[in-house]
Amino acid sequence: MEIPMIYYVVVSTIMFFAGVYGFVTRKNLLAILISLELMLNAVDINFVVFNRYLFPGQLEGFFFTLFAVAIAAAETAIAIAIIINIYRNIKNIKVDNLDKMKY
Amino acid sequence: MNFLALFVLIPLLMMAGLFLSKEMKMIRTVAVIGSTLQLILAVAVLILFLQERAAGNTAEMLFTIDNPIVWYAPLDIALAVGVDGVSVAMLLLTAIVVFAGVFASWKINPLPKEFFLWLTLLSIGVYGFFISINLFTMFMFYEIALIPMYLLIGVWGSGNKNYSAMKLTLMLMGGSALLLVSILGLYFYSAPEGGELTMNILEIARNNAIPHEVQTYLFPLAFVGFGVLGAMFPFHTWSPDGHASAPTAVSMLHAGVLMKLGGYGCFRVAMYLMPWATSELSWIFLILTGISVVYGAFSACVQTDLKYINAYSSVSHCGLVLFALLMWKTTAMTGAILQMLSHGLMTALFFALIGMIYGRTHTRDIREMGGLMKIMPFLSVCYVIAGMASLGLPGLSGFIAEMTVFVGSFEWTDPFRRVLTIVACTSIVITAVYILRVVGKLLYGTVQNEHHRELTDASWWERLSAITLIVSVAALGMAPGWIANLISNSMSVISERIMQYI
Amino acid sequence: MEIFNYSFIILLLPMLMFVTLGLCGHKMSHRTAGMLGTSGLFIITVLAYIVAAQYFTMPRIDGVFATVTPYNFTWLQFTESLIIKLGILLDPISVMMLVVITTVSLMVHIYSLGYMHGETGFQRYYAFLSLFTFSMLGLVVATNIFQMYIFWELVGASSYLLIGFYYTKQSAVAASKKAFIVTRFADLGFLIGILLLSFFTKTFDFETLTNGSVSLIDTAAGKSFLGISAASWAMALIFMGGAGKSAMFPLHIWLPDAMEGPTPVSALIHAATMVVAGVYLVARLFPVYVIQTPDVLMFITVIGAITALYAAIVACVQTDIKRVLAFSTISQIAFMIVALGVCTSMELDHEGHGGLGYMASMFHLFTHAMFKALLFLGAGAIIHAVHSNEMSAMGGLRKYMPITHITFLIACLAIAGIPPFSGFFSKDEILAAAFDKSAFWGIWMSLVAGLTAFYMFRLYFNIFWGKEAHHEHTPHEAPKTMTIPLLFLAVVTCFAGFIPFGNFVTPTGLSYDIHLNWTVAGTSIAIAIIGIALATWLYMKPNDKPTRMADSMRSLHTWAYHRFYFDEIYLFVTHKIIFRYICAPIAWFDRHIIDGTMNLMATATQWASYHIRGLQSGRLQSYAVVFLFGALLVAFIVLCCM
Amino acid sequence: MEQVAGQIIFFLLSAVIVICSILAVTSRRILRAATYLLFVLFATAGFYFQLDYHFLGAVQITIYAGGIVVLFVFAILLTSKLGEKSDKISSTKRGWGLLAAISGAALCLYTLCTHDFFPSQYAAGGEWDMKAIGHMLMGMDKYQYLLPFEAISVLLLACIIGGIMIARKR
Numbered sequence A: 001m002e003i004p005m006i007y008y009v010v011v012s013t014i015m016f017f018a019g020v021y022g023f024v025t026r027k028n029l030l031a032i033l034i035s036l037e038l039m040l041n042a043v044d045i046n047f048v049v050f051n052r053y054l055f056p057g058q059l060e061g062f063f064f065t066l067f068a069v070a071i072a073a074a075e076t077a078i079a080i081a082i083i084i085n086i087y088r089n090i091k092n093i094k095v096d097n098l099d100k101m102k103y
Numbered sequence B: 001m002n003f004l005a006l007f008v009l010i011p012l013l014m015m016a017g018l019f020l021s022k023e024m025k026m027i028r029t030v031a032v033i034g035s036t037l038q039l040i041l042a043v044a045v046l047i048l049f050l051q052e053r054a055a056g057n058t059a060e061m062l063f064t065i066d067n068p069i070v071w072y073a074p075l076d077i078a079l080a081v082g083v084d085g086v087s088v089a090m091l092l093l094t095a096i097v098v099f100a101g102v103f104a105s106w107k108i109n110p111l112p113k114e115f116f117l118w119l120t121l122l123s124i125g126v127y128g129f130f131i132s133i134n135l136f137t138m139f140m141f142y143e144i145a146l147i148p149m150y151l152l153i154g155v156w157g158s159g160n161k162n163y164s165a166m167k168l169t170l171m172l173m174g175g176s177a178l179l180l181v182s183i184l185g186l187y188f189y190s191a192p193e194g195g196e197l198t199m200n201i202l203e204i205a206r207n208n209a210i211p212h213e214v215q216t217y218l219f220p221l222a223f224v225g226f227g228v229l230g231a232m233f234p235f236h237t238w239s240p241d242g243h244a245s246a247p248t249a250v251s252m253l254h255a256g257v258l259m260k261l262g263g264y265g266c267f268r269v270a271m272y273l274m275p276w277a278t279s280e281l282s283w284i285f286l287i288l289t290g291i292s293v294v295y296g297a298f299s300a301c302v303q304t305d306l307k308y309i310n311a312y313s314s315v316s317h318c319g320l321v322l323f324a325l326l327m328w329k330t331t332a333m334t335g336a337i338l339q340m341l342s343h344g345l346m347t348a349l350f351f352a353l354i355g356m357i358y359g360r361t362h363t364r365d366i367r368e369m370g371g372l373m374k375i376m377p378f379l380s381v382c383y384v385i386a387g388m389a390s391l392g393l394p395g396l397s398g399f400i401a402e403m404t405v406f407v408g409s410f411e412w413t414d415p416f417r418r419v420l421t422i423v424a425c426t427s428i429v430i431t432a433v434y435i436l437r438v439v440g441k442l443l444y445g446t447v448q449n450e451h452h453r454e455l456t457d458a459s460w461w462e463r464l465s466a467i468t469l470i471v472s473v474a475a476l477g478m479a480p481g482w483i484a485n486l487i488s489n490s491m492s493v494i495s496e497r498i499m500q501y502i
Numbered sequence C: 001m002e003i004f005n006y007s008f009i010i011l012l013l014p015m016l017m018f019v020t021l022g023l024c025g026h027k028m029s030h031r032t033a034g035m036l037g038t039s040g041l042f043i044i045t046v047l048a049y050i051v052a053a054q055y056f057t058m059p060r061i062d063g064v065f066a067t068v069t070p071y072n073f074t075w076l077q078f079t080e081s082l083i084i085k086l087g088i089l090l091d092p093i094s095v096m097m098l099v100v101i102t103t104v105s106l107m108v109h110i111y112s113l114g115y116m117h118g119e120t121g122f123q124r125y126y127a128f129l130s131l132f133t134f135s136m137l138g139l140v141v142a143t144n145i146f147q148m149y150i151f152w153e154l155v156g157a158s159s160y161l162l163i164g165f166y167y168t169k170q171s172a173v174a175a176s177k178k179a180f181i182v183t184r185f186a187d188l189g190f191l192i193g194i195l196l197l198s199f200f201t202k203t204f205d206f207e208t209l210t211n212g213s214v215s216l217i218d219t220a221a222g223k224s225f226l227g228i229s230a231a232s233w234a235m236a237l238i239f240m241g242g243a244g245k246s247a248m249f250p251l252h253i254w255l256p257d258a259m260e261g262p263t264p265v266s267a268l269i270h271a272a273t274m275v276v277a278g279v280y281l282v283a284r285l286f287p288v289y290v291i292q293t294p295d296v297l298m299f300i301t302v303i304g305a306i307t308a309l310y311a312a313i314v315a316c317v318q319t320d321i322k323r324v325l326a327f328s329t330i331s332q333i334a335f336m337i338v339a340l341g342v343c344t345s346m347e348l349d350h351e352g353h354g355g356l357g358y359m360a361s362m363f364h365l366f367t368h369a370m371f372k373a374l375l376f377l378g379a380g381a382i383i384h385a386v387h388s389n390e391m392s393a394m395g396g397l398r399k400y401m402p403i404t405h406i407t408f409l410i411a412c413l414a415i416a417g418i419p420p421f422s423g424f425f426s427k428d429e430i431l432a433a434a435f436d437k438s439a440f441w442g443i444w445m446s447l448v449a450g451l452t453a454f455y456m457f458r459l460y461f462n463i464f465w466g467k468e469a470h471h472e473h474t475p476h477e478a479p480k481t482m483t484i485p486l487l488f489l490a491v492v493t494c495f496a497g498f499i500p501f502g503n504f505v506t507p508t509g510l511s512y513d514i515h516l517n518w519t520v521a522g523t524s525i526a527i528a529i530i531g532i533a534l535a536t537w538l539y540m541k542p543n544d545k546p547t548r549m550a551d552s553m554r555s556l557h558t559w560a561y562h563r564f565y566f567d568e569i570y571l572f573v574t575h576k577i578i579f580r581y582i583c584a585p586i587a588w589f590d591r592h593i594i595d596g597t598m599n600l601m602a603t604a605t606q607w608a609s610y611h612i613r614g615l616q617s618g619r620l621q622s623y624a625v626v627f628l629f630g631a632l633l634v635a636f637i638v639l640c641c642m
Numbered sequence D: 001m002e003q004v005a006g007q008i009i010f011f012l013l014s015a016v017i018v019i020c021s022i023l024a025v026t027s028r029r030i031l032r033a034a035t036y037l038l039f040v041l042f043a044t045a046g047f048y049f050q051l052d053y054h055f056l057g058a059v060q061i062t063i064y065a066g067g068i069v070v071l072f073v074f075a076i077l078l079t080s081k082l083g084e085k086s087d088k089i090s091s092t093k094r095g096w097g098l099l100a101a102i103s104g105a106a107l108c109l110y111t112l113c114t115h116d117f118f119p120s121q122y123a124a125g126g127e128w129d130m131k132a133i134g135h136m137l138m139g140m141d142k143y144q145y146l147l148p149f150e151a152i153s154v155l156l157l158a159c160i161i162g163g164i165m166i167a168r169k170r
Helices: A004-026 A029-054 A060-090 B003-020 B025-056 B085-104 B112-131 B133-156 B161-188 B201-207 B210-227 B237-245 B247-271 B275-301 B306-326 B332-363 B378-390 B397-409 B416-426 B427-443 B450-454 B460-478 B481-499 C004-026 C030-057 C092-115 C120-141 C145-162 C170-201 C206-210 C232-244 C254-260 C263-272 C272-285 C284-293 C294-315 C321-341 C356-386 C403-417 C422-437 C439-464 C480-498 C518-539 C545-552 C554-561 C565-614 C620-641 D002-026 D030-051 D054-079 D091-114 D132-138 D146-167
Strands: B069-072 B077-079 C069-078 C081-092
Touching: A004 A029, A004 C620, A004 D002, A004 D091, A029 A060, A029 C254, A029 D002, A029 D054, A060 D054, A060 D146, B003 B025, B025 B085, B025 B112, B025 B481, B025 C170, B025 C565, B069 B460, B077 B133, B077 B306, B077 C545, B085 B112, B085 B247, B085 B332, B085 B460, B085 B481, B112 B133, B133 B201, B133 B210, B133 B237, B133 B247, B161 B210, B161 B237, B161 B247, B161 C565, B201 B247, B201 C321, B210 B247, B210 B275, B210 B416, B210 C120, B210 C439, B237 B247, B237 B306, B237 C565, B247 B306, B247 B332, B247 B481, B247 D030, B275 B306, B275 B416, B275 B481, B275 C565, B306 B332, B306 B397, B306 B416, B306 B427, B332 B378, B332 B460, B332 B481, B332 C284, B378 B397, B378 B427, B378 C620, B397 B416, B397 B481, B397 C069, B397 C145, B397 C170, B397 C206, B416 B427, B416 C170, B427 C170, B450 C206, B481 C069, B481 D146, C004 C030, C004 C069, C004 C120, C030 C092, C030 C120, C069 C480, C081 C092, C081 C145, C081 C294, C081 D132, C092 C120, C092 C480, C120 C145, C120 C272, C145 C170, C145 C232, C145 C254, C145 C263, C145 C272, C170 C206, C170 C232, C170 C254, C206 C284, C232 C272, C232 C284, C232 C294, C254 C263, C254 C321, C263 C272, C263 C321, C263 C356, C272 C284, C272 C321, C272 C356, C284 C294, C294 C321, C294 C439, C321 C356, C321 C422, C321 C439, C356 C480, C356 D132, C403 C480, C403 C518, C422 C439, C422 C480, C439 C518, C518 C545, C545 C554, C620 D091, D002 D030, D030 D054, D132 D146
Parallel strands: none
Antiparallel strands: B069 B077, C069 C081
């Protein structure tokens, strides 16, 4: 395989910051969650890539990613439960409208 | 533990009793028993103290404990207690004012239980402060005394109470922030290089190791920190608003005792532990307190709210306390303590009476009242007596205090202190002006409001409260010799400490 | 001296009476309270007479009456040397004052039984009278200057209470306030004077101060302020206290207003006893004044002389009879002050007359107390009868009130200086002392004496002669309780002049035989007669001469009638300047600048927090941006560093 | 040849990831965004396969693509109408987001490019066998992960309960 590690990392960086952009700009809670998944995914790639390229004899990155995926799944499930609950209460899921407890 | 701890324990038990009581009668019983016990204890301590002194015990502080209960060893925070003549006098003053305060708030409404609970907590702070000789515990008790003030004024006060309570608490907290810095500074310089650091006042004084340049910074911090509570110009502005809004007993306790914490702390912490800085820097504070004395008196001349008049008068009188302390001659300092006692008693009396009058007329504006002498002769006569004490009539406490201060201050020969002394002397005339103005408008003359004619005179608890204070004022004024001796013995130690630096 | 051991009762009894009447008075009937007060005072008077008798019959030591201090205990110790003691000091002048005070006070007590009959607050009145008597007695027997100051303040307070006795009357309240504050102001000077004096001499004690063992001049040598030596400052300031109490110009303004009090009070406090406290103070410290600070004595003379003339002129045109008497009191006290002032030495014997004024002053104090009390009590009886203070409401009263008329006339003759009434003797000595000093003062004081005769008889004729005013009901003679004191005092006034006063009271204590200097005496009688004649011509029969005279000197009359506008000046200074330009701005400053600063701090905090709370918006996204930039910044910094 | 194919596949996957992730965060239709996310996740799985982590790739596809995205879609369908476009993003917000993203990306990329990773070569370890992975997951020795595994299972349980509690109708 001739693909240098840096290529993977660059791709994951772009993905990560695309996620950042989405996280900052989106109003819809679900869209924010999607951005969050992007970021998580980008990090996962990094783990795997570093594991493969830098520490090939071990499986730390691998397992970290595995667990991260599991946690991401759990987190998404909870988040969506909350979002749906919010929707039930205020009939939309825009972050700007969540200001009942502010100030 | 020694019996001085009873000063904290009795109020604590009293709080427990109050907490358990259900109805007004029970609350009153507990409050009266508790405050009476405190009074008895204060008198007992006084007698024991005099006996010890008579037996030739010349230690600076008596009834200290050898092994203080350590709370936090790394900072030497321990419950160390001990009293000297001044503390004994102050404890007695506190007990008297608390006793009178309980009767003055006989009909407090609403939430009588909570009121007395907080009031008792306040008195714990005050007692604890006077018996502590550990800087940190002293500070802690000081804070304990401050917090209940906020609630007492904020909940049971009148008028613009939220503003006043907030202002009072914030300003005093500001002062205690300065204080905390200086206490920590004192601690870290308390022993010579390599020695064991200590928070114990006596040991710090014995070590006398605080470098001069450090004193230069710490002294103003400590002095201003306590000076805020002592209503020093220009940090006095919490006092008029706070007193005006506070309920009767709180005004009494606050003006009568809590403001004395300021003066007491000024000499016990700032001046006693940092004698060099005292001798170097006292001139700044002398000017400020000199201003306080005259300024408060002049301000009082044009006020129309009874409590404001008295609050400004307190500024003037408490200014005189700090003024005399800063003269650091034994006589002047003795006068300062006498002034504390005297002001504590008579201002408590004033506030008690104002509270009682306000409770009847529902106004404190002197322009809306008049001729009260005919309507409520007892209260009016007491008011005249309080006024006379305030303007320094011989035979009442104000006179001896002021005279001792003036004679003591006059021992200085430099023009600066001379002029200030004479300026301070003029306050006796201005005091007469505003006191007589109030008496003339409020008590004499014709009745301004016809509804006032139906008002009643004092009830028995109010009479008891006022009489307790009047008797104390008169006792102090008629036989000042023994208490002056009690104080001057303790003050000469401090005075001599400072004198060696000039 | 053990024989004076009972003397403490003289002080204790009035104090006890004050406490009893003050605390339990409202439960007593008027009659009980009055009788209690009067009988108590009667005992005190008797005791005072016994003291006087015993004292003046004691064997003289070296020709001098010994100074006796039966009691002197430490009350409050300031320093090792400065100790306030409370005690009793008996020497010729204090014993003389004891007699004067108790006598006048007893008379006033008896008189008040009738005068104050039925007044509300009758018990209070007697309580205050007892308090006053106590304070005044304490003042005269003071063993040290601080004790004197203590009682000085107490008499001030009791005077305040008594002037304001009719506390529902606005003018009485104002007058009492004014009296207290003016004298308080003077006491400030007194206090500073005491502080100075005691600072230099290290003692408060009168004996140590006056017997020459401590010299103010030596201890205060080299100290001066504004070109005047510290010693002079001290003594002048102490005199300021005396001037305030004795209503010397320019601190006299309170005394005429003090007439708002009940008339017997005016007789007791504002004529006979308290107002001479200043004279007594100077007499007490006389050796210090005359030996060490003669310049102050000169100052005292000038003040006294100005006051005497001023008060006499004002007295000539007042229409309120009590005011006339008040100004006459001021003028007469000024006589005593001048008499003290013109002294040049302590000597009073065949070689020198330097100390004559001292004796004359004390003598005049004594006689004046009697006849002025008589005048006031008489005036009280008249006011009681016609229910007015104004001369216009009187006239022709001699028919209705014969006893009052006669006693009043006696007192007028005494004050005018007609022999053989007591005033003649004492005033003559004062004039002699003034002439001894210089002809200028002698003539000045003689002129004042003439004016005195004039205004007293103007008063007399206006009340008892002249046009009869219309009365709602016929005036009648006062009850016995009021006439007996009048008669008693009249008798004293007739004969007091023959007391060989020089045998008892002289500066050195040595006996001195008073002998009349007939040149001076003749002049003074002549002047007095001229004054009386003028008054007779003007006022005896109703006519328009007084009006014409007043018209011819319109501006002088107006000025004098308004007491040369001194009250207005003081009012201006106090209300306009002190209240408006000092107190009000300070109060404003406090409310707006000091408080404003605190409020500003609070507002600034609130403003700032209101504005930065946007940072803590709760919007997760902005947090994320800030967080990210923070992280990037840190990363960037780390990167740069590497 | 295989290498070239691998490179081509890599670039294809990269292009999908880059384009779809950008579309996923810019698309104004939320359902499309979820779809783009799905593509990104698939492409990521492709990366994993390419790196010889087949198990991970499979997990990625089953859990992420199969589980999470489906959840997303359900949620989206529950909360928004079909074809609904989200509001326009204000320009300041977009500016800040862009600034944050670009500056962050620039900084990271700069660091990555200038950093010298030491072996930085593809180490052909090949695929780990499932047995080894299973043992590592369930073992308690060094480099074995029973504790995290159990922790995560508890977490999942908690999530299940939490999800039920939160979403339950009151």
